[in-house]
Amino acid sequence: MFETVLVANRGEIAVRVIRTLRSMGVRSVAVFSDADADARHVREADTAVRIGPAPASESYLSVERLLEAAARTGAQAVHPGYGFLAENADFARACADAGLVFIGPSADAISLMGDKIRAKETVKAAGVPVVPGSSGSGLTDAELADAAREIGMPVLLKPSAGGGGKGMRLVRDEAQLADEIAAARREARASFGDDTLLVERWVDRPRHIEIQVLADGHGNVVHLGERECSLQRRHQKIIEEAPSVLLDAATRAGMGEAAVQAARSCGYRGAGTVEFIVPGGDPSSYYFMEMNTRLQVEHPVTELITGLDLVEWQLRVAAGERLAFGQDDVTLTGHAIEARICAEDPARGFLPSGGTVLALREPQGDGVRTDSGLNEGTEVGSLYDPMLSKVIAYGPDRASALRKLRAALAETVTLGVQTNAGFLRRLLAHPAVVAGELDTGLVERVVDDLVATDVPDEVYEAAAAVRLDALRPAGAGWTDPFSVPSGWRLGGTARPVSFHLRAQDPVEYAPRGSADVTDDGVSVTLDGVRHTFHRAADWLGRDGDAWHVRDHDPVAASLTGAAHAGADSLTAPMPGTVTVVKVAVGDEVTAGQSLLVVEAMKMEHVISAPHAGTVAELDVTPGATVAMDQVLAVITPVEED
Template sequence: MAELSALGPVLVANRGEIAVRICRTVRALGLSSVAVHSDADAGAPHVQSADAAVRIGPADARSSYLSIDALLDAARISGARSVHPGYGFLAESAAFAAAVQGAGLTWIGPPPQAIELMGDKARAKQLAREAGVPVVPGVEGVDLTLEQIEAFVAEHGLPVVVKAVAGGGGKGMRVVHEAGALAGALDAARREARAAFGDDRVLVERYLERPRHIEVQLMADRHGAVVHLGERECSLQRRHQKVVEEAPSPVVDPDWRAEMGAAAVQLARACGYVGAGTVELIVPGATNGVLTDDFFFLEMNTRLQVEHPVTELVYGVDLVEQQLRVAAGEQLALRQSELVPRGHAVEARLYAEDPAAGFLPSTGVVRHWRAPAGDGVRVDAALAQGLAVQTHYDPMLAKVIAHGPDRATALARLERALAQTELLGITTNAPFTRALLTRDDVRLGALDTGLLERVLGGDELTGEAPADLLPAAALALELSDREAHAARTSIPFSWRSDGATGTWRRLVTVADGAPTELTVRGEKVTTREVVPRGAPAPAAAAASSWRGAARRLDASAVAVELDGVARRYVLARDIADGRAWIGRDGHQLEIAAARAGGGDLSATGDSLAAPMPGTVLLVNVADGDAVQQGEVLVVLESMKMELSVSAPHAGTVDGLTVKPGDKVTLRQVLLEVHAG
């Protein structure tokens, strides 16, 4: 049996928060770690968290984090003796696992054969059947045709789900409710699967209405021992991507947990599994309010899961440590009889996305970051002030996790932790998730995979910034200016004086909206009135703490009183371009000096603009082409998300400015469609 020390140095073939998290456990076990990075990540936090780092290529993931040759070269030149893949990228690549082992390195994961078998959803379903694990009715095959799918639909009805055979995470997945949409869904799923996994094979399954998504955590060693660490509830999803996860599930009792766990263990034994893995199950929705005890095999993830922290907190087990010990050849010290959940844990994923814009990816620079803290709060992140969030990689920035003696306490702690999260410069889903956690159905555990999609757009889930942010920003900026420029010779941010009246007016633009005039009266900041498009209101401001007023990026905390209510805000400024960000309780607002004429950057008339920054994936038209309303003209990809730009009306294409592979910015004009 190998010694644990023989694993070091450990090369972490990943980036972001999971790389930081793995390095933390590697360090705790007395081992050294090696980070890898693309050009875009040269100064990223995960690089700083490791003992050594190696550049593996340009920003494009295919030439860096997805390059087996580059990763093996990094292991060779750094002297690494083992490789941990994290999750995503090549974590479920049998070819990568085999290449690592072929290079004489220790692979911290399951055998390549198990990865290949369970990564093929069709073969995995067949193995599950043979192992006695129930599966959802479906149709699969190497050369699955539209005619075969239509025949299955004729027998089993709609809806169905088209899913990529390889990979997971909602990529290459389309739900079809109408027969006429089958062909388009099949093409889109294959295209997305090919781009994400290099494999365009798909299968089709009966789509269960309002099901719950429950998964079982497994750990197996090389000596035949397999245990499960209970289940996680992962039903709160959007676009098949998990948003909130928890352990244990609010509807699973000890007997059902044992039954699900036994099925997962049986499947792991059948495929010769070693290490950490997850068996995902789907549970039919309640009928007349009554939940059955049925469950079906969905797929197996042959890696660590994003949501593994909730299991760690409830079972008191470091799953990364267990992975390392298993890879070193140790026998599992975990005993099934001793693995009993204690308390409850809930995790929220912090995504770089804009809920108000249909959850499109958000990019920018982190202007200020402070993680929440407190009893039962854990944060897994790889954020730092000045970090550029770009379109190259997944939009998940961090995970905020809360643990408590019961579910209500865990939910309350998580909601409070999200309110205490200070992240300026990047639009995130934090306010939206806070609102989601306060819903009665969520608090009662009445969950299903379609719940979030059904309630999107409701007033309680808008996540809109509170109205006090704008006047608070005016007062905070004035206070900042006075502190920074005691002997003022120029007034930044377009302030103008009314002379003897002692009134300053500041013209600002909120994000990319219409210009707004704010008026501040009085000679002392503590007696000012701030007027944002309305009547004067009593206001006061006082510095809480300031940092480096002379620096290009100035971050500060300020207390602002409006209408007799004092609140604490965080303010960040870019002195060079006049932009500023203010936030409280998880919300943020970006403002800037108004442009001359008050124009904005959005396209007008017949122009079609990019609704998100990203890369042009497809261009389906050329100048002069006649198009119909709703026809897909351009397809964009950003942060692993695909989005179609369609014709707003019938007309003729003109002024096409992009081609496949081009990078586009938010609201960049792509083409025009002239009616007529």
């Protein structure tokens, strides 16, 4: 076994890998950019090395700097985690050339399965069913469009390199093909450095089921059952579970054998995942989509139902050990479900969020596990992936695992950064989810019913109670009646104390209940119902939801906001970087015309003209960093005759 392993990643996955290294007595080396100097994975590793400035291209994606860090710390092996360079064949080769063991498959296997076009051809030759789609690599935009028309709408555009749903575009309207192909290429180039695309037939209401495989270097390959990953937004998994309620024993065995054959077809070694698309009405008709040649985000659910530590077996296989068990020894016990906690704001269309973690509570124990890269004080920016942590629940059956996970999400507190925890808790209570009637489009169909867009009165009641408490005089003895926040007036009727607050739209709120305020919480009784919140600074949270309730000065707002008020202004919907600017000052634009593209946390957001008019102001250029709500441009409307 290795003495020292460098973890070439960050965040929750680095913390997760370090945990297993510690349990095995292996020394861990963390790497960090300037943005992560005080991050949790840095604190928990045995040693840590700075590898560059904040941009990933100059730090976590720098092969040279990672190899230098390994050499400086005496590492014998490198664990790539997932994301960044985990599926980069050049990195795997560079590690081997430097005398390091890459804890993962061979560079040839990564290269083969990382090219979705070659991967489909390879597994098809091995007898694995594949999704109908385009053939050949390096297709031009015109060739992709022709293939899409031949397949028939709707179709799915996919980057040949990479994964995780990035760059994938569902196209239902043939007229949108050109724009969608261009956008998919941009995202693929930004995420993977390769804009090669393929096109596949879209299966309506499909289920996404993947098989975990494990292979050693001695020819032994087993599968560890399936995970259902059908609950997705924008092709990104948000809830995963094992096993799937869709599969019977025969289908599970058939898909498992297909996954094993796919792994054998590329000489696979280590832990990997074979992903299938499955028609919900006919589970026996499954199609190979791709193989992820790395550890998956959702690996904990497999660990909980098999009792295996997948990171440990990655290390053992990389060190040359044989698998200590065969297929007949693998048993699936109980049920596990995982929820991905991401820095995003459901009330703002799930746009990426950021900020400083002011208060943190992450559930653990009694069938609940949280894998996290957070600490109080962690700065969540726009440079890296938005996933912050994962909450996983295990129970003897699916119903108990669902209950535990909903309760764990209600206990999760991440104040200072908006997350999707409350949304996920409501999703897990949706009747279709409870019944196991899943498909990859379910979340998008029900999303509006699950997003809490209105701020409840009790939130403003709690915020006002905190402000009222801060105004109360401290100490004993005589109290000046004018200093008491009671609304008392000399010779007149008391007026209710009110506060100008803003969580979404500005409001004037006067407390009308009773309250108990502490340093980290507040309880208010309103209309006979008691509500309890966690709090930190101007943040309030409960049941996974959070609100940033700020003081609002209507006079100042009317003065400072006048210059750019109204529908003429286009503002940044999230903190990020302007990647595309399509117009200049003086250009005439039409309503809905795409003007700019802002990118944050590997997500693109197109800024469109709110109405026809002329570009009167343009305050950004490509590459500019922008804050949320920053004015980007002003469109003067067309004057009507």
